[in-house]
Amino acid sequence: MKYRAVILLVVICFESLAQTLPPTVNMSIAMPPVALIDLLTTSTMNVNLKVTAPAEAGNPVNTTASNASSWLIFTSAVATGVSRSIKGNVAGTLPPGIRLRLDISPYIGSGAFTASSCFVTSNVYLTTTPTIFIDSIKGAYTGITAGSSGYKLTYALEVQNYASIRSGSTTITVQYTIADN
Amino acid sequence: MKTCLLIIFLFSLTGIMMAQTASVTITNGSQGANWNIPTLSSSITKAGKNYEHIETSALNHTVLKVNSLVFWNVSVQQTVSSNWDPLLKLYVRRSGDGTGLVTISGGSAFQQVTGASSLFFSGLLGLGFGRDNIPIQYKIEGLSVLLPAKTYTTTILFTISGL
Numbered sequence: 070m071k072y073r074a075v076i077l078l079v080v081i082c083f084e085s086l087a088q089t090l091p092p093t094v095n096m097s098i099a100m101p102p103v104a105l106i107d108l109l110t111t112s113t114m115n116v117n118l119k120v121t122a123p124a125e126a127g128n129p130v131n132t133t134a135s136n137a138s139s140w141l142i143f144t145s146a147v148a149t150g151v152s153r154s155i156k157g158n159v160a161g162t163l164p165p166g167i168r169l170r171l172d173i174s175p176y177i178g179s180g181a182f183t184a185s186s187c188f189v190t191s192n193v194y195l196t197t198t199p200t201i202f203i204d205s206i207k208g209a210y211t212g213i214t215a216g217s218s219g220y221k222l223t224y225a226l227e228v229q230n231y232a233s234i235r236s237g238s239t240t241i242t243v244q245y246t247i248a249d250n
Numbered sequence: 251m252k253t254c255l256l257i258i259f260l261f262s263l264t265g266i267m268m269a270q271t272a273s274v275t276i277t278n279g280s281q282g283a284n285w286n287i288p289t290l291s292s293s294i295t296k297a298g299k300n301y302e303h304i305e306t307s308a309l310n311h312t313v314l315k316v317n318s319l320v321f322w323n324v325s326v327q328q329t330v331s332s333n334w335d336p337l338l339k340l341y342v343r344r345s346g347d348g349t350g351l352v353t354i355s356g357g358s359a360f361q362q363v364t365g366a367s368s369l370f371f372s373g374l375l376g377l378g379f380g381r382d383n384i385p386i387q388y389k390i391e392g393l394s395v396l397l398p399a400k401t402y403t404t405t406i407l408f409t410i411s412g413l
Contacts, residue, residue, distance in 0.1 A: 092276040094312055094406040098287040098305065098338070098390060102399040107297035142298035146395035180298065183396050208396035213298035 103146040104153065106247040108222075109215035112138035118226050120167065120234070130234065132167075135225035141173075141203075142211040142219040143247055152186075152250050153206040156199035161241035166233030169195045169241075170225045173202050176211065178218030183207035189220070194227075195243060206247070272318035274410040277382065282312035285388055294395070301393035309345040310385035314408065316352070316373060317380040322412030324357075327367040329405040338402060339391040344371050348384035351375075360389060363406055370408070 108114065116139070121131040145153055163169055172192045176182075186207040193200045203220065212218030224243075228234065276282045285307050292303040316322060326342055328334075344357035357371030373381055388406075 092274060092283065092312075092314070092408050094276070094283055094285060094388075094408075095403070096285045096340070096388070096390075096406060097401055097403045099289065099401040100393070100397050100399050101290065101293075103294055103395055105294060105297035144294055144297050144299055144395055146397070146399050148400060149398040151399075181300070181394075181396060208394070208398070210300040210395050211298045213296060218298060 100146065102148060102151075103144055104247050105145075106141070106143040106155065106245055108245070109140040109142055109213070109219065110138050111140070111216045114139070116224050118224060120226055120228075129231070130228070132226045132228055135223055137221055137223040139222040139224070140215050140219040141222055141245065142213055143206070144210045145206050145247065146208050147206075147249075151207075152204070153247055154201045154250055155203040155206065155245060155247050156201050157193065157195050157243060157245050158199040159195045159197050159241050160244055162239070163196075163241060164237065164239045165235055166228060166230040168227050168229040169243075170227050171195050171202065171243075172223040172225070174221040174223070176220055178212035178214070180209065180211040180218060182209040199244075199246065204250070272316075272322050272410050272412045274314055274316050274324050274408050276312055277315045278310075278313040282386075285311055287390075290393070300395055303393065305390045305393065307388040309387050311388060312386040314348075314384040314386055315380050315382045316354075316384065316410065318352070318373065318410070318412050320413045321372070321374045322410050323372040324370045325367045325409050325411070326361075326363055326370040327407050327409075328363045328365055329407060330365040331404050334402050334404040335397055337392045337394060337397055340404065340406070341389045341391065342370065342406065343387050344384060345387040346383075346385040348381050350381040351379060352381040354381050354384070360387075367407075367409065372412075 116136040118134050118136060123130060157171060173189045186205055187203060187209050188205050190202055190204050193202045287305055291305060328340055340363045341360040342363050343360040347354050352373045352375060354371060354373045
């Protein structure tokens with residue numbers, strides 16, 4: 070009986086020793102790359118621009134019409150050291166003698182960018198060759214409200230070669246892409 | 251006489267060891283000792299948006315057992331790691347009381363885990379018995395596309411103090 074008591078106490082001692090390691094929980098969470106781009110509009114996605122004839126002989130055609138109803142929005146998440154850019158291009162053939170100008174307004178909205186991110190490089194003339202107009206995009210989200218979130222896009226026509234201008238109607242598509250640099 | 255002295259010595263030794271070894275352990279093995287999120291539970295489906303959700307574990311992702319003689323406090327802290335971002339806020343709570351006769355209190359609301367040890371929950375009157383099957387739940391807030399895309403890792407450490 071005495072021996073049983075001694076054995077029991079020894080077991081209790083070793084049980085106590087066996088439970089002294091503090092527990093730890095290892096955690097991991099993978100944040101993935103994200104690249105999403107879209108257009109919003111305060112009106113309609115179909116932009117109509119007209120070159121109007123002059124009212125008086127000797128004057129040039131009027132190309133002052135513009136459209137500023139489109140807003141570019143995007144979300145981006147990148148790995149450290151990676152940046153992205155947004156390019157625009159025309160699918161189709163512009164009317165001869167006419168070029169399509171794209172003005173990009175500075176960002177407004179309630180989104181957020183990684184510091185030193187998302188520079189508007191310049192206003193561009195859209196051609197069939199993709200042209201960068203927002204660069205150094207890292208982590209960013211612009212917000213999603215047309216008219217108050219993103220980059221306002223203004224389309225306008227300019228005469229490039231007066232002699233080539235012909236009357237008529239042309240339909241083109243403007244495409245935007247976001248891609249790693 | 252010798253046997254009596256031996257028994258007294260062992261009782262004393264047992265008391266000392268039990269006093270020194272108030273313990274908290276994970277009883278559901280590697281499942282409870284790891285919380286890995288290789289794929290977020292919700293993705294961004296619309297351009298312009300940021301993440302809007304919180305990653306939350308199962309209610310009983312980790313199951314703890316506490317042993318103590320009289321009273322005890324379980325604290326929690328996060329190991330400071332260069333592979334973690336402070337924008338990611340880690341929370342922990344005790345989602346149930348578990349089983350056992352020992353009283354248990356505190357820790358039922360989510361509290362943020364930081365690099366500093368903070369009181370999580372406590373108990374009284376262990377008398378050498380434990381509180382078992384204490385379910386622990388976690389959540390991570392602050393998910394953002396502003397964080398560099400990579401896998402973030404950290405470790406949560408539970409410690410017990412008491413008698």
